[in-house]
Structure formats: C-alpha cells, structure tokens
Amino acid sequence: MYKYDTYDQQMVDNRVEEFRDQVKRRLAGQITEDQFKPLRLMNGLYLQLHAYMLRVAIPYGTLDSRQMRMLAHIARKYDRDYGHFTTRQNIQFNWIKLEDTPDILAELATVEMHAIQTSGNCIRNISADQYAGAAADEVADPRIWAELLRQWSSFHPEFTYLPRKFKICVIGADEDRAAMRLHDIGIQMVMRDGVLGGRIHVGGGMGRTPMIAPEIRDFVPADDLLSYLEACLRVYNRYGRRDNIYKARIKILVHEIGADEYRRQVEEEFIAVKALGLDPPQAEFERITQMFADPAFVADDGTAVDRSDPDFALWLDQNVKPHKQPGYAIVNISLKPQGGIPGDATSAQIDLMADLGERYSFDELRVTHAQNIVLPHVRQADLYTVWQQLDAAGLAPANLDLISDIIACPGLDYCSLANARSIPLAQKITERFADPARQRDIGELKLKISGCINACGHHHAGHIGILGVDKKGTENFQLSLGGSGAEDVSLGKITGPGFDEDGVVDAVERVTETYLGLREEGERFLDTYRRVGMAPFKEAIYG
Amino acid sequence: MKLLTGNDLPSGDVVWWTGQGWSRHVEDAVDVGDQGEAILRAEEGARRVNVPYVIDATLTPEGPRPAHIKDRIRALGPTVRPDLTLKPADPNAGSWVI
Amino acid sequence: MDKPMSLSANADGLLRYRDDAPHEEPAVTLDAFLGQTNATAVRIEAGDDARALIPHLGQIALVEISFPSFRDGRGYSAARILREAGYDGELRAQGDVLVDQLLPMRRCGFDSFAPESEIDAATAEASLSRYENFYQKAADGVVPIWKKRHG
Numbered sequence: 001m002y003k004y005d006t007y008d009q010q011m012v013d014n015r016v017e018e019f020r021d022q023v024k025r026r027l028a029g030q031i032t033e034d035q036f037k038p039l040r041l042m043n044g045l046y047l048q049l050h051a052y053m054l055r056v057a058i059p060y061g062t063l064d065s066r067q068m069r070m071l072a073h074i075a076r077k078y079d080r081d082y083g084h085f086t087t088r089q090n091i092q093f094n095w096i097k098l099e100d101t102p103d104i105l106a107e108l109a110t111v112e113m114h115a116i117q118t119s120g121n122c123i124r125n126i127s128a129d130q131y132a133g134a135a136a137d138e139v140a141d142p143r144i145w146a147e148l149l150r151q152w153s154s155f156h157p158e159f160t161y162l163p164r165k166f167k168i169c170v171i172g173a174d175e176d177r178a179a180m181r182l183h184d185i186g187i188q189m190v191m192r193d194g195v196l197g198g199r200i201h202v203g204g205g206m207g208r209t210p211m212i213a214p215e216i217r218d219f220v221p222a223d224d225l226l227s228y229l230e231a232c233l234r235v236y237n238r239y240g241r242r243d244n245i246y247k248a249r250i251k252i253l254v255h256e257i258g259a260d261e262y263r264r265q266v267e268e269e270f271i272a273v274k275a276l277g278l279d280p281p282q283a284e285f286e287r288i289t290q291m292f293a294d295p296a297f298v299a300d301d302g303t304a305v306d307r308s309d310p311d312f313a314l315w316l317d318q319n320v321k322p323h324k325q326p327g328y329a330i331v332n333i334s335l336k337p338q339g340g341i342p343g344d345a346t347s348a349q350i351d352l353m354a355d356l357g358e359r360y361s362f363d364e365l366r367v368t369h370a371q372n373i374v375l376p377h378v379r380q381a382d383l384y385t386v387w388q389q390l391d392a393a394g395l396a397p398a399n400l401d402l403i404s405d406i407i408a409c410p411g412l413d414y415c416s417l418a419n420a421r422s423i424p425l426a427q428k429i430t431e432r433f434a435d436p437a438r439q440r441d442i443g444e445l446k447l448k449i450s451g452c453i454n455a456c457g458h459h460h461a462g463h464i465g466i467l468g469v470d471k472k473g474t475e476n477f478q479l480s481l482g483g484s485g486a487e488d489v490s491l492g493k494i495t496g497p498g499f500d501e502d503g504v505v506d507a508v509e510r511v512t513e514t515y516l517g518l519r520e521e522g523e524r525f526l527d528t529y530r531r532v533g534m535a536p537f538k539e540a541i542y543g
Numbered sequence: 544m545k546l547l548t549g550n551d552l553p554s555g556d557v558v559w560w561t562g563q564g565w566s567r568h569v570e571d572a573v574d575v576g577d578q579g580e581a582i583l584r585a586e587e588g589a590r591r592v593n594v595p596y597v598i599d600a601t602l603t604p605e606g607p608r609p610a611h612i613k614d615r616i617r618a619l620g621p622t623v624r625p626d627l628t629l630k631p632a633d634p635n636a637g638s639w640v641i
Numbered sequence: 642m643d644k645p646m647s648l649s650a651n652a653d654g655l656l657r658y659r660d661d662a663p664h665e666e667p668a669v670t671l672d673a674f675l676g677q678t679n680a681t682a683v684r685i686e687a688g689d690d691a692r693a694l695i696p697h698l699g700q701i702a703l704v705e706i707s708f709p710s711f712r713d714g715r716g717y718s719a720a721r722i723l724r725e726a727g728y729d730g731e732l733r734a735q736g737d738v739l740v741d742q743l744l745p746m747r748r749c750g751f752d753s754f755a756p757e758s759e760i761d762a763a764t765a766e767a768s769l770s771r772y773e774n775f776y777q778k779a780a781d782g783v784v785p786i787w788k789k790r791h792g
Contacts (some may be wrong), residue, residue, distance in 0.1 A: 005775050007786045014772045021767075022741070027553060029590050038712065039741055047594060049617045051555035080627055095627075099553040121712070151776040151786070157748035158721055158779070161714025237718045242687075276725060278778050279785035288789065341623055412613060413621035423623045473611060 001064055001364060002147050002291045004112045011154065012109045015116055019043050025439035034500045042160070044118030045101055048416050054096040055118040056108060059130035060146035061089030061367040065358035068365055070111045070349035078104050083350065085335060085343040087407055087458055088167070089127050089367040090118055094414055115156060123153035124235070127169045129178045130366040130423065133292060134376040136324045140189035140196055143283070143292050144169040145225065152226050159233050163240035164248035166233070167205070170198075178369060179461055179485030181213045182206055184250045185232060185234070190219065197221045201463040202232055202262065203254030206455035210491045211251040214259040216266060220319050224270075226279045231269035235262065283404060295377055300327025305380050314436070315398035320383065329383060330376040331361070332368075333390060334397040334405060338430045341423050343371030345395075350395050368447075369485075370407055371398070401510065402439040402448055405432040407458050411451030411468065412475070418451035420468025420475035425449055427515075428505050433512075438522050442512050445525045446484075447541075461485035463526045464511060465492040477504040481511065481537055482529045493534060497543055507541045514540040518533035544574035544602055548614065549589055549595030557617045558592060565592060568629065569618035570606035605639070615640045645693045648769065650762040657731075658752040664703035664731055684735075691719035705755070708736035717749045724750035724780035736740075741769050749781035 003014075008305045019039075020479035026036040040046075044055035057073065061137030071091055075083045078100050079093040084091055095106070105114055108114055118125055120209040126149045127133065128142040149168060153159070159166070159170075180186035186201040197219045202209040204213025220228045225405075237252045253264045307313040333353060337341050345353070353373055357365040360382045378386055390396040406429060409415065426449055448462030452469075459465030467478040476498040483492030499507055511526070514537050519528045529537070546569075547560035558565035559572035560582060566587040567573070575582060579597035586592045599610040609615050620628030622637045650656050655663060668684035669677075674694060682703040694701065703742055704723060706716040720732055733753035734746050740760050745771055746765040754760070 005790070007789065010773060011776070018768075018771050027590070033593060035711075035739060042565055047550055047555060049613065050620060051550070121714075154776055155745070155772070156777055157716070157745035157775075158717045160745050161717065161742075163713055163714075234718050238715055242715075247544075268750060272725065276778070280785075281791055283791040284787045307565070401603045410617060413623050418613075423620065427623070473633075 001062060002059075002143070002288065003093075008151075009109075009112070012112070012114045012116070014473075015043075015114060016102060016105045019105060022387050023098060038120060040118035041096075041107070041124060042113030042117060042125070043101075045096070046416075048094065048194055048414055049412075050414065051094065052098050052101070053106065053414070054093045054101060054115060055086070056091050056093070056113060056115050056116045057125040058113075058142050059150050060126055060368075061130050062128075062132070062143060062177070063365050063367070064363045065354040067111045067113055067293050067358060067367070068354035069351055070108060070113065072347040072354065074104055074107065076347040076352050077352065079174075082344055082346045083342075084410060085345065085367050085371045085373070087371060087409070087456055088125060089130070089369055091123055091367070092410070094410075115263040119165075122160050122165050122186070123156060123166045123168065123214065126153065127167070127178055127183070127369065129173060129176075130173045130368040130374050131330055131376065132172065132179060132366075133294070133319070134323050134325075134328075134330050135173055135175075137173045137175055138189055138324065139174075140172040140290075141292050142172040142187075142189055144289050145187065145189055145198070146170045146174075146220070147288050148226070148280070149229070149283070149293075152229070158234075160236060162233070162237055163242050164245070166236075166250065168229075171317065174487060176487040176489070178429050179458065179489075181489045182210075182458075182485055182487055183213065183462055185229065186213050187225075189222075192219050195414050196514045200228065200229075200232070202266075203251040203259070205249055205507060206458060207249065207462045208246060208453040208455075209249075209252065209255075210455070210460040211255060211286045212489050212491065213251070214254065216259065216263050219518070222285065223282075224274065227274045227276075228266075228270055230278055231266045231273045234269050234273070235265045240266075250285050268403055270536050294325070295347055295364075297325045297328060297373075299380070300325075301381075302327075303381060305383055309384070311391070311398075312384055314440075315387055316383065316394055317393075318402070318440070319396075319400045323377065325377070325381055329378050329380050331378045331383070331386060332400045333375065333395050334375040335372050335395075336399060336405050336430070337394055337397050337442055338404065338434050339427050340367055340430070342426050345373075349393055349395055352389065353395070356386055357388060370405065372405070399439060401444045401446060403433050403445045403464075404439055405446070406430065407446075407448040407462070409449070409451050409457035411449075411457075415451060418456055418468070419453075419470035420451050420477065422449040422451040422466075422468060425466065425468070425477065425501055425504065428501065429508060432505050432509060441523055442516065445512070446532055447508070448483075458484070460491050461489075462492055463524075463529070464508060466508075469498065471498065475501060477501065479504060479507050479511075479541070481534065482526065484526060489524075495534065495538055510540045511537050544600050544607060545576060545579055546598050546600045546607055546609065547575045547579050547590040547595055548572070548598060548609075548617070549583075549587075551592040552590050554595075559618075560586075560595075569609070572600070572607045574602075574607075585620045595618075612640065648762060648766050650765075651756060654734075654756060654759040656754040656756075656760060656762060656765055658747070661731075661792045663753070666703070666704045668703060685719055686714070686773070687713050689719070691722045691724075694723065694728075695726045698723070698726060698730075700775045701730055703731045703733060704728065705707055705735050706751070707736055708734055708742075711739050711742055712735045717745060718751040721780045722748070740764055743769055744772070746782045748775065748779040748783070 201213035361375035450457035480492035
C-alpha cells in the first residue's frame, strides 16, 4: 500500500487548517453560503436533507485496517454509528455537524486520509479495479497509476474550477470490474512491445445523458501519461460548455465536436504540454511501484478447502474469487443483506472488517463500486475462519453479483437531489427474491437503482436498471434493461411507462421469469436479453 | 399554508420557523403567509438558519403537513431508519410521510 | 518568471506580486488588439483564445484576464498558456476573484489581482502562503514535490 511521506502528510495537514479557517469564516459570517458552498464541496461536505454529509475519499478504493478503524471511530464519535460505502469507492457519513468537520478532518489526517476533492467541479477521487494486485488476469497494477494521478490531481491549480465534475478510472486487466468506460476518462493500462502505457477513453459517463467513452488514444506510454491527461483536461477546461450545467460534462463536448476533433485538439495541446516537463522521473514511478509490491505470500501447501459446511460452500462459490497467488483467494464481503440498506455498515461491522483485513489479508481492504468490501489476499486455509466471523456479524450474504447484490444510491431518504427513495425499493426486491436458491438459479444479474437522473446508482449500467422520478409529487420508477458496466459495456433501454414501488417489483419479477423461460444453456440474463431483444420482456411486463 | 424551513448553520439540523425562532419539530411551524421571503432574508443574514426556503403545507389535526414528500422526510427523518427519526418510538410515524 | 516577492496592495484594491509600477494604459479587447499594432495592454474575456496573443507577447506589458464568476475557470488555462509561451509581463486576474482562488491563480501565473470586492492583503497573504509544497509543476516556478523527492 502507498504510505505518505512528509510531503503527502504536510499537504493534508495544511488542508485541514485551510478548511478550519474557511469554516470559521463561514460561521463568523465573513463569507456567504454561496461563496462557502464550493469550498465545502471541494472538501466533500454537502448539505443533505437531514444534516451535513461528509464524503471521505478512499483513494482507488484501497485502505488498511488502521484507516478502516478510523472510519468506524468517525461514525461512532461524530455520526450515528454507521457509514455508507458509495458507488465511487468512498464512504459517506450522513449526520455530520459543520462545526465538527475540521476536527473530523484532523482525525482522518492522522491515518493519511482526507475528503479532498470528493465533490466540486474538480478531478474527483480516482477509482480503480478493486482486485488490483490480486487478480489473476492483471497486466499491470492500476493502483500505481491511480496514485500517480491522485497526486497530480490534488489541488491541480488549473483544473479546480472545471465546467463540471471529473471522474477518472484506471484498470489493468481486460476484465473491467470498475465501469472504466463510464468515466470522464477511463484508462486501461496495457503492455505494448514491452512498454507499459495506457489506452485512453474520454467522454463516458452516466447522469442524464449516458455515454460510453470512445477511445481517444490506443496507447500513451506511461512516461507521458500525466502530460497527455493534462492536455485532455485543458481542452475540456477551455471548451467544455459552461452555459448549461446539464451539458457541461466532457462527454457532451466530445459528443458535440466528435471524438476525432477532440482527439485532434488534444494531440495539438499535448505537443505544447509535453515540452513543459510535467511528468515525474522514472525514480518517482519506481518509488510508488515499490509500495505496491506483493505482500509476503507463503507457499501453497496444496491443502484443499474443506467444503463440508454447506452454507460456507455456498458463500465460497459465490463470493470468493481466484487469486493470482496459488493458495490465496479474493474474498468479497457483501454489504447487501436481505432487507438491508445497500452499502451501509455499522461501526462494529467496520471494525470487524478492519480486524479481518489486518489478520487475514496483509492489512489490506478494498471498497468496490458495487458498494461491497474486498479482502484481497486471504489464504485459502483461513477462508472458513473468516467466513465464520463474517457470518456472525451479518456480513456473509452469499449473493455477489446476484439479483439481491443491488447497487442503490441513498435516494430521497437522505439526498437533497433525489426524486424518489431507492433504498426501500432495494429492500422490497431483496424480500421478493429472498430465496437464495432462486437467486442462484437466476444467476448473475446486476440490478442498479438511482433515485434521480444523476444516476449515482448506475442504473444505466444495470442488467436491470431502475430510475426513480417525481411524477406530480409521487414517486415513480422507470425500468430499463440491458445495461452493463463491464468490458461488454452497454447502456440500458427503458422498457416503457413507469411504475409505482410495488409495480416495479412485480415488473422485475416478470422480467426474471421471462428470462428463465427463454434462456439457453449457459446464458446470463444479459446474454438472453441481447439475443432476444426487448420485445418478449415488454410483452411480459405490459402485455 | 406556507411554512419556512431550512437547516441550522452549525449543526445542519432541519429547522422550522415558529414565529419567534426555529424549532426541530414541524409541529411547531407556523403559517408565514406572504412574509416568508422577508423572514428568510433576515434570518439567513443573521446566520440563524442556512439555505432557508418557503414551502406549501396543509394544516391537519396532527399539525402542519408539508405538501412535498421531500419535506415530510426532512420533517421526520429517513423512512428506512425509524430508529434515527424524530419519532423512534412511534411505529406508524413512517406512514405520515408516504 | 521572477520568484515570488511580497504582496503589495494599492488604494484601488489591486494586489500585486510585482515590483514595477502598475501599467496605466487601459486594456483593449482581444479583437481591438489584434486589429491594431500599438496597444500594450489587452483584456482577455473568459471565452477568448489566449493563444492568439502569442505572436505579439513582446509588445505587451499587461494582460488582464476576466473572471465573470469565480466558478468560471477558463482564465486559469489562459494564464498558463501565456506563461508557458514565455510571457513575463503583468498578468492580472480581474472580476469575481475571491481570496480562496488566489492560490490556484498564483500557481497558474497570475501576479496581479483586481478583485471586484476588496480582499484584505493580510488575509490574502495567509491564504497564499498556507501550502509549503505542491505536487504539480505549474507556472509559478515552484519546484514540484516529485522533484524534491528525487533531486
């Protein structure tokens, strides 16, 4: 894992003091809310329905047990004993007091954490593949490049007042576990002729105008990565639309001028920028790389995992993934219990996950964009013990990527932007599909719910997506089918007229029944949908 | 009726204008008639409230009921965590929101 | 570009990091400047292409870049483009310039600030000196952290 040096530490310490001063000026009336809002947002502090909400950055979703315990401590001391893991691999606290935030940030800084740029029209927290450094199919470790980008983007002076927010994702494998092409910039690290570099996609995103990012450069050598991104951002900062907030994301610029013209402008800018010497030297890449070296894996003794406990075996098959190192496995902790709130964890659960990460996963944990937690490096010999402890804490639902592993934004229960409540709907769907055998029969089915058009719940990328809207003061839900955030990326299509809350649960059930009736051998829901199209599903729902 | 609501500046708590000051309880809210904007400007200027706004509501036997579900959720708390609402002991509190 | 010196404030609320006297000639629009040959001060609006000035930098003593709203960040890129092209005259941020924007402006090469609402010089100084180090190489001559790490 990356460890701060004195420069990194000084930066977050300085930021705490700067924000303390800004809060003081706000409380003293020296600045208005209008002036304070962008300052607090750039430190992840929102005003939501019930209180202030603080979004703490978890850079590329990676944290150690000390950091995880600090999150539990913040929840306990300053909030209401729980936190909400988000679709951008961060965590949100829902009941924060403005007057406490400088102290919270000071506590976070003691464990190399912060809330810098978790909101605002700037480059947000960099996201990455949650299996980085553990996945069997990895070409390059994306964390190294995500960390480089974290430093480059932190307080970037030119890109602090962009037309709109800006999200960057880095992956290092062909399998896309991080919805890479649905980001403003999506980078896939690849090897070409023995040289490491990035495939650069620009202009993806969800929100009200979902777009899949086109490839802008098939290869940028790693040495030039920052210069190239600097050029990408500069073109956007200069020419992105500022006349209409709904058209201000880079995807609109790329779409309006076309990928070819955008590419031409970036290449032109890149020539100018490349001459400036903005890229760190090889020694800096090596310094960061060393910090992401493999932990001290022990040799596989060849013992097979004892599957005699049937509940454990189900969890093993569903939530545990192969590791690059023989004798190890990747453990997914599902934060999606039946009837629960997707992504929420209590302080006690967070502490337990920290303990397990420390003891059984080389002190490492990951947060996934699907709002789950990963223990990336668990010895197969320890899996049963880990499962027992998770199960005792309600943290062992065996439902990874099944219909009850729902992504849901906080929705109208918490969020001031929302039009409808997402969480009660997620709860009803998990109750309807409560039978685990039925879920496993349906198989991989990614269901994603957003409570408004901003699409924090990734509904466009759901195999089944649900969007909550406000229909004359009542909650209404639109259903869409066929989205994917994986390497087979696609955007869902709306089935037709919307439903009330119970109606959309019924519609989801009809969709799954239709799939079960139509599927061919080995087909996931998404495969069947792509083969047969919308018609049979529409007929089943509305016919 | 018209109510005036906002959030307390230092704590962020949801507050309602009572005629004399601000309360955490919507039951204490009073009809501000056409005075909402004027009160809002004075109170925001004095930093006794943050981002206040005027809403429509109806007067019911239980007290004022905001017209929009968003403000009813603000008045009570999250419907998915009854334990964290202002009425944790009332199992039917959530039905007031919907 | 010269290393930072101390911030000075004049009676008009103009904050400067320059030792020379403020340029007196009124700034002309970019279009007007490109249409004549003898102006020495230019005003760049947020949507203007700063690169159009590059052939003429030798004759310019003041570039004033407009910030119609503090949220409009186009001026940061305009400033860097001019500094990267070698411009070393006065670069002034004018408009909705707030104290919390001074630091990124300074890093992008501005050495003069003409805020619409006056900024107290001491507050400005404190804001500008809060951070000792920066991750990026920018247009203020500051040595980036990666260079300090590796010499």
